[in-house]
Amino acid sequence: MVLNVKQTSVHKKVLIVTYYWPPAGGPGVQRWLKFVKYLPDYGIGPIVYIPENPNYPIIDSSLISEVPDSVTIIKKPISEPYKLAGLFSKKKTKTISKGIITNDNKQSSLEKILLFIRGNFFIPDARKSWIKPSVAFLKDYIQTERIDTVITTGPPHSLHLIGLQLKQKLQMNWFADFRDPWTTIGYHKQLKLTKRAKNKHKQLETDVLRQADHILVTSQVTKDEFMAKTNKPISVITNGYDVNHVAKPELDSQFTLAHIGSLLSKRNPEILWQVLSDLIAENPGFASDFKLNLVGFVSEDVLKLIDSHGLSNYVNKVGYVSHEEAVMFQKKSQVLLLIEIDSPDTRCIIPGKLFEYMISERPIVALGPNGSDIETILRETNTGSYFIYNDYVALKKQIELHYNSFKNGSLHANGIGLQKYSRKALTKSLAELL
Template sequence: MKKILILAYDFPPYISVGGLRPYGWYKNLSEFGIYPIVVTRQWENKKGNKLDYILPSKSDYKIIDHNKEGTIIKAPFKPNISNKLLLKYGEKRFKFIRKLISAYYEFIQYIFIIGPKAQIYKEANNFLKEEQVDVIIATGDPFVLFSYANKLSKKHNIPWIADYRDPWSQDIPIQKYKLYQKWCSFFEKKIIPQAKTITTVSEFLKIKIMELTKINNAYIIYNGYDEDLVKMTSHLSQNKDKMSVAYMGTIYDWYPINNFFMVVLKFIEEYEPNNFEINFYGINKEVELKELINTRYKKLEGFINIYPKMQNSELLKKIATDNLFLLFNNYSFLGTKIFDYVALKRKILFCYTDDFESKRLKKQHYLIEELGSEFQHLQEDMLKSTNSAIIIKDELHLNDVLKELYKEFSKKRTISCDAVNTEMYSRKIQTQELAKIILNIV
């Protein structure tokens, strides 16, 4: 059996969609003749919020777990001074100092093995001194893992694969910091051509990466869904008491959430339903959302529930009882939640394809250079091919759709969804595709 060393910073039990991708590999690769060894960090998950990312580990030593699927090496984690200040004094104090310290590590980590993530490299290197593997794969972000994989590749003469979950120097948030963007671009162009190949999550990202780094070969491995977790929800029925709409995960600045609430408010004022609700799960803007509701949409308070982050197994069980899923337009990006949505076979409300407010927000916040029009509706294409969604043009269309769906629910106590062709997006199938790439390399 071939062996692969996987560098993955985000990994369960840390609650992050970024950790689900390498976990799917770890869980399934052995079925296809490859033994995975994951090098990650120790996670505590004490806070249930973003502070979990910087909490120190309980142990100062590595922890190794051997399971039937493979091996997990968990490196100890020590927060830097910026992290310690944040943990001790909160977000409002020492902002400038914390930013300076964080910036220092973000820049210097590509030159020296230093900073909060350096222990990943050290534990991987120690392992390779004693054991042989056939290939290394690093999944980013954090993209310093690509630098680590490249160094390990040269030191131990092992081919490596760069796996992009998101763009590196071309990512939207990084465009605001021109110096850092140029810094990352320099190292991306330097490091990535030394990889044996790259994998990424969509055709759009594949082309953007190839254009920047001038590499000739790249493969698409979709994020996919966990078929075992989906099977665990198969016995769960839709909510029959209330027509419930679910949304999970990140709310980006270009999402027309205000517009969506405005339409929902009109619907509620017209129908005065006592059996309607919207459930938000593990969102990143809980404070902002509550403030928006409190100041502008007070009438929605009794119709909206906000739940904290939870493990993916719990989350899927929760949303499987909802009747509808809400998905905002990410244009050139597929995202992750879309795969869980289509797998659970609940009707998806896809907002929007041609809405004035959405276009305004996109122009203001969606800071990435897009390709041709065929790459600007990847979600819509997938939703149409799986027959999973109602493709909503604008707010007027959404208003009509909510009325029709509410009539359907009032009559049937359920919302129909006749999704097809979803199986190809399972993580097992996607891992099988990755295994083919790996075996072709070694």
């Protein structure tokens, strides 16, 4: 199905192949929704190819209003195994599709089976059945519409295989956009991959990296990794922030620490829970003022560890909210938490919410692995502090400093050099490459 709508005056048409698109919620949809919004300003007309009947784990209907009137959207049906698997265990299937995977020693037999099937029978991922029909349709569409540039964005990395096969059939320019790495992404270790499956992933990744005309990545760490695997040009275009029209709310009257986004089983810093527990025990004022807002899906493993440190009475478990509501929490919270898994594999992960955090004018406290790109950005923009998982003394001192500033009414952040992370500035960089 093709939705033809009015096009603005453009000099070049670009086909964007993406799985995540409104009404999908979560971070995966934001990057290309914003690029599509601003590309026409630079003389480029985006055409977006998406599944007609996707199985989105998170829905945010408010994002539909952000789809520009000028864009042409093409939809074709997709068959996904999550729907079949859901007949056996709807709860487990939905949880896994959100990326929330229980720790190995706590997995049920059914969960282990589902992960094994997902990892070894659906390579590179559960959307692989969309490759063949998409290539057949897009091959004719690209020729008919005289499109000379195609962009695929993953994960799911099966979309890059659509680009790969189109590249092999047509004379076209192909950009492969990696929002996350492929074979080095942390969750691969939890998919119970056989040796054969691991080798298959590596071969497909190599094929994409070596045959795409240009590679886009969201972090310098990923660029460094890919440079060892291909001699094709690689450009870093991070995620960013967009102008939002959410009125600035009053700050919370309590000393709120807010985490916006999913807290997976392994994104669970005991050092933070210990620091907060100790501050509550040592300082009656802190105990009276403190609240922990968890906005988004939270793993049971995280909630149990928080409870074991006596923090349950201080937790406000908000759950998933619309993007607009998430922005509201960012602006009114006293301190914003950014938590990444403590693993070298996550050094390249820069959550999209970081950039929205940065323009909220609230101080950020981030935890993650040593050598993370997040640390570099926070330092360069003066928007927050970064800690590794064994930095108890420094983390506790920083939260105490923020609490004291809160008490005397001087708690805020003074960001610098943020303009280069605006979605429009980032789209200009992309347009120049195109």
